[in-house]
Amino acid sequence: MDYIIGIDVGTTSTKALLYDLNGKIYGKSNKGYKLYQTLPDMAEEDPEDIFNATLQAIQEVIAKANLEDGRVVAISWSAQQHSLIALDDNFNPLTRTFTWADNRPEKYVAEYKQNGKGMEMYRRTGLPIHPMGPVYKLLWLKNERADIFNKTAYWVGIKEYIIWRYTNELKEEISMAAATGLLNIKSLKWDDEILREVGITKNQLPELVQPTYKIKGIRPEYAKVMGLDEDVYFVMGATDGALSTIGVGAIKPGVLAINIGTSAAVRSFSDKPAIDPKGRLYCYPIMEGKYLIGGPINNGGIIFSWAHDALFGAEKETAKLLKMDSFDMLTEIAKKVPAGSDGLIFHPYLGGERAPLWDANARGSFFGLNRSHTRAHMIRSVLEGIVFNLYSVTIALKEFTGEPKEILAAGGFVQSSLGRQMLADVYEHDVVIPESYESGSLAAMFLAKMSLGLENKLEDISKYIGSEKRYTPDETVYEKYRKLIPIYIRLSRELSSEYKNIADYQREFANTEKE
Ligand code: ADP
Numbered sequence: 001m002d003y004i005i006g007i008d009v010g011t012t013s014t015k016a017l018l019y020d021l022n023g024k025i026y027g028k029s030n031k032g033y034k035l036y037q038t039l040p041d042m043a044e045e046d047p048e049d050i051f052n053a054t055l056q057a058i059q060e061v062i063a064k065a066n067l068e069d070g071r072v073v074a075i076s077w078s079a080q081q082h083s084l085i086a087l088d089d090n091f092n093p094l095t096r097t098f099t100w101a102d103n104r105p106e107k108y109v110a111e112y113k114q115n116g117k118g119m120e121m122y123r124r125t126g127l128p129i130h131p132m133g134p135v136y137k138l139l140w141l142k143n144e145r146a147d148i149f150n151k152t153a154y155w156v157g158i159k160e161y162i163i164w165r166y167t168n169e170l171k172e173e174i175s176m177a178a179a180t181g182l183l184n185i186k187s188l189k190w191d192d193e194i195l196r197e198v199g200i201t202k203n204q205l206p207e208l209v210q211p212t213y214k215i216k217g218i219r220p221e222y223a224k225v226m227g228l229d230e231d232v233y234f235v236m237g238a239t240d241g242a243l244s245t246i247g248v249g250a251i252k253p254g255v256l257a258i259n260i261g262t263s264a265a266v267r268s269f270s271d272k273p274a275i276d277p278k279g280r281l282y283c284y285p286i287m288e289g290k291y292l293i294g295g296p297i298n299n300g301g302i303i304f305s306w307a308h309d310a311l312f313g314a315e316k317e318t319a320k321l322l323k324m325d326s327f328d329m330l331t332e333i334a335k336k337v338p339a340g341s342d343g344l345i346f347h348p349y350l351g352g353e354r355a356p357l358w359d360a361n362a363r364g365s366f367f368g369l370n371r372s373h374t375r376a377h378m379i380r381s382v383l384e385g386i387v388f389n390l391y392s393v394t395i396a397l398k399e400f401t402g403e404p405k406e407i408l409a410a411g412g413f414v415q416s417s418l419g420r421q422m423l424a425d426v427y428e429h430d431v432v433i434p435e436s437y438e439s440g441s442l443a444a445m446f447l448a449k450m451s452l453g454l455e456n457k458l459e460d461i462s463k464y465i466g467s468e469k470r471y472t473p474d475e476t477v478y479e480k481y482r483k484l485i486p487i488y489i490r491l492s493r494e495l496s497s498e499y500k501n502i503a504d505y506q507r508e509f510a511n512t513e514k515e
Contacts, residue, residue, distance in 0.1 A: 001070035004448045005058060006441030008240060009050060009079035009158060011035070011099055012262060016057035017441040018065050018072070021454065023464035026067075028438075029060040036096060040507055041131075041360075043101035047085055047093050050158055051165055055226060062227040071229055074214070076448035077237035078244075078440040079159035081179035084134040086141070086152040087161070091170075094148050097158050100132040101298075103352065103360045105140035112136070117197070123275050124191055126283035127181035130358055132296075135181030138198040153204065160206050163234055166222055167215045172206035173236040175292070178284035183208075185273050188285055211238040211287055212451040235448040240440050241265060241296070242286045243447075247439025248408040249462050251290075256397070256404040258390060258423065258431075259439075260413035264300030266394050267292055274400040280356060281396055290458075293400055295355025295393035299348040300386060301413045303364075304330075306350060307382040311375060331416040334380035339425065340480040341377045343368045345488050346385035347495070352503075355393045359496065361503035367491055383419065387426045388488045394427070407431045410439050424471040425478045426485070435466030 003026065007016045013032040017025055031053035036044040062072060082100035085093050109131050112118030118129035127133045131140075134157070141149045156164070157176055164170045177183040177190070182198075182205070184191040190202050215234040223230045237243065245267045250257035257267045270291045274283050283293045308316065308330055315333070319326035349362035366378065398404070409431050413419045424431040436442050442464060449455040 006444035027065040029057040041103035044096040074233040074448040076235035076444040083158040087154040105131040105136035108139040133181040175238040243443035247443035254405040258409040261411035264297040267294030303348040339477040341381035344381040346381040361499040
């Protein structure tokens, strides 16, 4: 029997899933790595750590499945967006990988917002004006790390680097290229004008290919240790954003995909480019006639995890003793409080925010506290704040997609029935939860099947997605949310003038350095 590995190189870990050609899962492996944050606004990872994580994950998933009766025919790749690595002439890294969360280019982002060049680049590429973008990381490196910038022979992202390590071929598929801010949204080629602006040339970038492009063969030394045939195919795959949208089946324009994992996103496919005059949304070409529009949100499940660790340490211990999932215990506590948390509002902007604020200085807050509020109110308002924030991004998205035809939701947060129902109530719309939990790897596997000529069109992924659960809005609840959400949105506008002041204060006086 033939198998395909769908592998997802995330920001915190790499997950590999082994599928047969019918989409049945035969094994999973997950390997984490360190995020370096020893300087303010820094968020780097070591490419060697990530490469080793992919190697171990693939090795482990194959070993565990004990494939006596078959072989892996393809490995297909999903990966984090916006990473950047400088390589020398021999393809050796001169830097770690700068992740999307590295905010050090902020000064150049502010300058490009001010002088209008940022908006012009957004119109040409679909990448919002934000330090996550490799284009801004290049400006920062050119101006502040000229020693590295001038020595760099090639600029790549983590997926391109890893595939090069395995295959000796340096290629980049268009969805990942779009997320660099260097790809012209109309021509689907590297944008000469922007390359000139940042001071690099096309020769320093990988050759552009389609997500279904496949490379045959792996360096023999890796084939051996990983238990792979030397003629295995490496399928380029796409960004995690594109693949997790495809993997829940949100392929037709107007179908909304919500993902709340560590971060969060709301996305929809469009058959033509959609550039937001206010610059709030990205628009990335993925493949022929398919553009992904949406808003990336920093503060998803990571905020629930923060509340879980910072406010509910005792419950965490109790859950351990009771052998209960501690997140489930907290959602049970939150259920005791009515929808709307009796008027307690939480803004989840603990790590700055991309959509909808695009402000790296944004900070969180509880608002409306009175003496009747308890920690149960606090945890419910944290969950509601995460969902309200997503909803406020969706308001911008709806200007392009119209009212959603369907809403599909995935990610760790929708493991809880409270989270699912909250989405339906806030959106006042049915919310469908597909069974396939690992949507990114599933879609990577599907792209490999397309690449091998075993499938023809993206829409056919639906047969691998499995059964769905539907959640319907509750009228008595959404009327409360209708009154609270406008306050939530107005409040974030009111607070925005103070975000920089408090962030500057924290940079000066608070010890935010983390190992
Ligand atoms: P990633 O994006 O890193 O793959 P996941 O999709 O696994 O993340 O989601 C992780 C998040 O899911 C955690 O940060 C946490 O907030 C949330 N989560 C984990 N378990 C539960 C649960 N039982 N109920 C609700 N939310 C949960």
